[in-house]
Amino acid sequence: xxxxxxxxxxxxxxxxxxxxxxxxxxxxxxxxxxxxxxxxxxxxxxxxxxxxxxxxxxxxxxxxxxxxxxxxxxxxxxxxxxxxxxxxxxxxxxxxxxxxxxxxxxxxxxxxxxxxxxxxxxxxx
Amino acid sequence: xxxxxxxxxxxxxxxxxxxxxxxxxxxxxxxxxxxxxxxxxxxxxxxxxxxxxxxxxxxxxxxxxxxxxxxxxxxxxxxxxxxxxxxxxxxxxxxxxxxxxxxxxxxxxxxxxxxxxxxxxxxxxxxxxxxxxxxxxxxxxxxxxxxxxxxxxxxxxxxxxxxxxxxxxxxxxxxxxxxxxxxxxxxxxxxxxxxxxxxxxxxxxxxxxxxxxxxxxxxxxxxxxxxxxxxxxxxxxxxxxxxxxxxxxxxxxxxxxxxxxxxxxxxxxxxxxxxxxxxxxxxxxxxxxxxxxxx
Numbered sequence: 147x148x149x150x151x152x153x154x155x156x157x158x159x160x161x162x163x164x165x166x167x168x169x170x171x172x173x174x175x176x177x178x179x180x181x182x183x184x185x186x187x188x189x190x191x192x193x194x195x196x197x198x199x200x201x202x203x204x205x206x207x208x209x210x211x212x213x214x215x216x217x218x219x220x221x222x223x224x225x226x227x228x229x230x231x232x233x234x235x236x237x238x239x240x241x242x243x244x245x246x247x248x249x250x251x252x253x254x255x256x257x258x259x260x261x262x263x264x265x266x267x268x269x270x271x
Numbered sequence: 272x273x274x275x276x277x278x279x280x281x282x283x284x285x286x287x288x289x290x291x292x293x294x295x296x297x298x299x300x301x302x303x304x305x306x307x308x309x310x311x312x313x314x315x316x317x318x319x320x321x322x323x324x325x326x327x328x329x330x331x332x333x334x335x336x337x338x339x340x341x342x343x344x345x346x347x348x349x350x351x352x353x354x355x356x357x358x359x360x361x362x363x364x365x366x367x368x369x370x371x372x373x374x375x376x377x378x379x380x381x382x383x384x385x386x387x388x389x390x391x392x393x394x395x396x397x398x399x400x401x402x403x404x405x406x407x408x409x410x411x412x413x414x415x416x417x418x419x420x421x422x423x424x425x426x427x428x429x430x431x432x433x434x435x436x437x438x439x440x441x442x443x444x445x446x447x448x449x450x451x452x453x454x455x456x457x458x459x460x461x462x463x464x465x466x467x468x469x470x471x472x473x474x475x476x477x478x479x480x481x482x483x484x485x486x487x488x489x490x491x492x493x494x495x496x497x498x499x500x501x502x503x504x505x506x507x508x509x510x511x512x513x514x515x516x517x518x519x520x521x522x523x524x525x526x527x528x529x530x531x532x533x534x535x536x537x538x539x540x541x542x543x544x545x546x547x548x549x550x551x552x553x554x555x556x557x558x559x560x561x562x563x564x565x566x
Binding site: 227228230233234235236237239240241250254255257261 | 427428429432437439440499500502
């Protein structure tokens, strides 16, 4: 399942392009997310309305905030109607299904945009 | 074509709260048993817009929703600019009693949500004779914090945007999209530091775990409710409080989160109507109050 989750992370820029209403709100966002599914991770960079996602390849690759969850938790987050413990990233942290670590300032500046981007695979679930 | 007004009256009430003059915005509809509605922290009385329009309720109840000072269209008191706003338990109870007195309400029912759902526990403990019934939605004596309220008011993060973004996940999926986004809009419109100031009661001053030992539900009936998608006041938080209060009724609501009256009133009415029926006697079936689904 980990590979499927990583593949879904890699598809986020394409999904993002298909949602100009989210891209518009992300126009001034600048943030690097480490998205971890089990032992695998990617870096998602959002800068001046452009999104890139690449495999995280070592300790020299920086990020602002890390979201770490089991592959099953990400899959649950992307269900068409997620369960109460899987619907929201902060709720998943509250339910012990995700760890959110790092510099919270950029996350809180762009919190709804980040939530909306990470939920994009839900629409295609 | 004549204007299409909602059958709701909005007026400004002049009163003293805590000994200070205030101008409070109050909406009401219907007649009968007074039903005073308390909005959540950081929002305003618009959260009760659909309850105010539910004829099955307004035919039996005088539904009243006011904006707390500093919220919605209610002004802050004179001198606010030199104060840090922190809502205390004592001030919150005093405000509710002052509003009831100013409106000359005779033993109203109080329906509160979130901070409003918790303060009804203090009302039940200290003033049961003044109320006909108390209903706390998303109400518990205490729940553990899940974020630092400092994020709600600081110069490098937009207050309205972060307040709405933080609570957006507390709205259950699958409800009407328009109601989700209206609920968020209310949070986006809050004044600087107001949500954080309300949460002073919720997070610091309002631990009511000892207070609830004084509640006698024989003197005033008490209901607590919680939406299954609320991870702030979780159903287990509400149930723990209800189980500690003999005679307190507990209702867990499916497909609802932290803002049941605002995010999906039709779904909320399924749980609220039986409670109101118990208070007032049987109510005719709600008109247009069927549970709504996002399409």
